[in-house]
Amino acid sequence: MKPAKFNYVRAGSVDQVLDLLEQPAGFVKILAGGQSLNPTLNMRLSAPDMLIDINDLDELRGIRVEEDRLHVGALTRHAELERSELVAGHAPLLTKAIQHVAHAAVRNRGTIGGNVSLADPASELPACCVALDASITIRNKQGTRVVRARDYFKDLYETDLQENDLMISISFPLAGDTTVCAFREFVRRRGDFASTGLVVNAELVDGVFTSFSPVFFAVANTPVLAAGVAQLLVNRTITGEVVEQAVAAVDHDVEITGDSNMSEEMKRHLAGHYLREVIGELYG
Numbered sequence: 001m002k003p004a005k006f007n008y009v010r011a012g013s014v015d016q017v018l019d020l021l022e023q024p025a026g027f028v029k030i031l032a033g034g035q036s037l038n039p040t041l042n043m044r045l046s047a048p049d050m051l052i053d054i055n056d057l058d059e060l061r062g063i064r065v066e067e068d069r070l071h072v073g074a075l076t077r078h079a080e081l082e083r084s085e086l087v088a089g090h091a092p093l094l095t096k097a098i099q100h101v102a103h104a105a106v107r108n109r110g111t112i113g114g115n116v117s118l119a120d121p122a123s124e125l126p127a128c129c130v131a132l133d134a135s136i137t138i139r140n141k142q143g144t145r146v147v148r149a150r151d152y153f154k155d156l157y158e159t160d161l162q163e164n165d166l167m168i169s170i171s172f173p174l175a176g177d178t179t180v181c182a183f184r185e186f187v188r189r190r191g192d193f194a195s196t197g198l199v200v201n202a203e204l205v206d207g208v209f210t211s212f213s214p215v216f217f218a219v220a221n222t223p224v225l226a227a228g229v230a231q232l233l234v235n236r237t238i239t240g241e242v243v244e245q246a247v248a249a250v251d252h253d254v255e256i257t258g259d260s261n262m263s264e265e266m267k268r269h270l271a272g273h274y275l276r277e278v279i280g281e282l283y284g
């Protein structure tokens with residue numbers, strides 16, 4: 001199929017995008033990498049009146065360290081994240097995760113902003129944003145706001161983004177010498193969206209987790225930070241018994257629901273299995 005007719009604007013500035021988003025031009029969509037939007041247009045699952053192409057906006061691109069945070073522009077491609085030494089040094093969880101996002105061809109076009117705007121529950125980067133306690137900078141004609149990733153994901157494909165908003169960048173606290181991280185996901189074929197996944201970012205000081213952020217994805221409508229699990233593991237000697245208590249706490253923290261890819265029971269089993277594995281990997 002081909003898309004329904006739409007008007008197309010290749011934006012020359014952020015201000016122009018914000019102006020266009022304010023106009024009553026009907027249903028307006030921002031076009032970033034197009035890797036999720038284009039298929040929905042072609043299948044006519046989405047029929048915007050206007051597409052605003054932001055691909056010329058260099059100010060939305062790039063990776064830099066500033067004021068003790070790693071800043072990634074919304075238009076930064078997955079492939080740039082994957083190859084970035086700054087990302088590998090300061091947010092190693094992103095480097096681990098990005099290799100599991102789609103295939104090289106998709107990573108060459110897809111952007112972190114598009115990915116986190118879409119907020120697919122089976123997507124890897126939203127879960128990393130929550131685990132890393134990222135902040136998301138969003139702008140509209142009225143001003144700029146910064147939203148914690150932990151408050152941003154509201155429900156299935158529903159986020160803090162409003163129709164007149166443009167995502168500008170995402171920033172991450174810098175990893176330190178004691179930062180450790182792990183990534184697990186079950187996929188039927190490499191490059192597919194996950195059927196169940198877990199990312200963890202933690203601090204391990206002298207054999208004790210001083211923080212532990214486990215985020216499960218592809219198990220519910222949004223990525224889920226398992227706070228009860230974290231509480232059981234922080235500032236404790238990790239024994240086999242503690243690990244099993246943490247695995248049991250997943251049920252309490254995460255309301256797992258099955259989907260067409262995997263039953264609830266299997267997701268629950270994998271979530272516990274991955275947590276057990278990851279604690280072993282990080283704790284040594």
Ligand SMILES: Cc1cc2nc3c(=O)[nH]c(=O)nc-3n(C[C@H](O)[C@H](O)[C@H](O)COP(=O)(O)OP(=O)(O)OC[C@H]3O[C@@H](n4cnc5c(N)ncnc54)[C@H](O)[C@@H]3O)c2cc1C
Pocket residue numbers: 029030031032033034035036037038074075100101102103106109110111112113114115117118120122123124125161165166167168191192193194
């Ligand atoms: C074959 C295939 C396999 C894939 N596998 C995976 C996978 O395993 N894991 C995964 O996470 N993803 C996967 N994806 C999706 C991919 O990661 C996309 O890049 C991503 O979801 C969307 O990014 P994009 O830049 O292409 O956004 P687009 O498709 O351009 O836009 C997506 C949505 O975000 C909005 N948007 C884009 N940028 C902004 C912005 N700056 N501000 C506000 N709104 C914005 C758009 O309006 C649109 O609604 C796959 C895609 C394909 C085609």
